[in-house]
Amino acid sequence: MDFLKLTVHELRDKLRNGEITSEEIVKGYFDRLEKLEDKLDSFLTITKKEAIKEAKKIDERLKNGEKLGDLAGIPVAIKDNIVTKDIKTTCGSKILEDFIPPYNATIIEKLKSEGAIIIGKTNLDEFAMGSSTENSAYKVTKNPWDLTRVPGGSSGGSAAAVASGEVPYALGSETGGSVRQPASFCGLVGLKPTYGLISRYGLVAFASSFDQIGPFTKDVEDLAIVLNNIIGYDKMDTTSVEVEKKDYKNALKDDIKGLKIALPKEYFDEGINKEVKGKVLKAVKVLEDLGAKVDEVSLPHSDYGLATYYVLAPSEASSNLSRFDGIRYGSRVKDYDSLDELFIKTRSEGFGEEVKRRVMMGTYCLSSGYYDEYYNKAQKVRTLIKKDFDDIFKEYDVIISPTTPSLPFKIGERNDDPLAMYMSDILTVSVNIAGVPALSIPCGLIDGLPVGLQIIGKAFDEETIIKVAYNYEKNSDFILEPKMGGDINEL
């Protein structure tokens, strides 16, 4: 079996026509994973025994002639900030080193009821704060395309696991680009759904008005399949939205004739790597040749997206992370003389540098005397950024840009400079600020490293961005296969 290339829909077909069993699939992926993990460090926890047990149950049900869904019997990996009952969930933080959740996130319940097989929890920047997966308290995940480079972040473990064929698909989460940016860096399809499409119940909160769970897949068909199974209103998440049940597979069709594409000039300016820009414009040409209409437009407040994000997201984070106090769960220091000292020491030892920086930033922006200058100001700029998108979507179906301003950078390269790290999200954060959906799809290689094309859509119009991505994928002409360094490719 060529696990490096197999997609969810191919595995499903093989499973249905009896070519392979779920147990064989799961064991096959574990064999590969066990050989690769030393080099990649994608996973924090592996759940092999339980996964094989679940796979056997699926095989039994298939043998009994039961009709099962698209995800049944197929392995999935979960970012370690999504809570899993009885499976350790660390958020990549020391403060949750031994945390065993007593309940499942809604999305986990959904996957389980579909017969999906969870094979483990993936590495991330601590509490999803970062763009390289270097901020994990446990390990640094490597990019399968070049082991000296970062896989992106914060969902870098999920991205590296799928790109290297350790698992056929995975879930990550986004607050400012944490699915799209690693999807771009690892040569995958990655989606940030419309805010509210997927329940956040059980996704450990970073910035509640931004956070969304999103999938990593190898192709667009897999994206449609996975999305079908994870969306929906949840009474446990009051910010989830009731939408009409859709089959996103219906979006996998040709026809993009007359589709209107907007290219925001601010997303193609001098700060963007020239070669990256070139690949993206080449992809736009492919869509144009298929009958789409392309215009240059302006999103005038783009330049303020990152600053808005770095006020609002840390503000929400500083409030959300106050729950880590060493009382109800998480670690607690041994020595303290008072309750206050217990809080301070527990948090100071439990959080890493970037998490502290964001908690500090948020606390500062919300503090007396600064609230209006920073927090309220940023909420107003958010209105303007959202309006920029609303205005464009009155006339256009999708907005297209590069996903990231540069190629995957070297491990350690930006670690010491927070602003340089933040800059890698400059083309993704505004989407989260506006709450609209966007995906990243590979659009070529530069020096053996993947480039991502970002397709942004109207709120709750995932179908259109999936349709555009599908049409591009079918008509693009490059081959994606990570060179993981020497012998790994032979596995």
Add this chain to the structure above:
Amino acid sequence: MSISKEDVKHVARLARLDFDKEDIEDFTKKFASVVDYVEKLSEVDTEGVEPTYHVHPIKNVMREDKVCKSLDRKESLRNAPDKENGYFKIPRVLD
């Protein structure tokens, strides 16, 4: 630089964090660079613009006041670093 070491100490107290003497210099420098960067928001004219706290207009979602399934006490206390007689345990706060 907009932020001093004293500012950092003040905000740290509010956030229940503490920085070692040897770290505070470096932290202040990096923290100040981020604060300086977001200052650029002041360039934007937001006169008469309403804030967007949330992208969907959701307000006060209510449900019927009836007992639902919840975690039992044992499960709720399972991850507590210290507990006693079915309660979370903290150091004495009253003399």
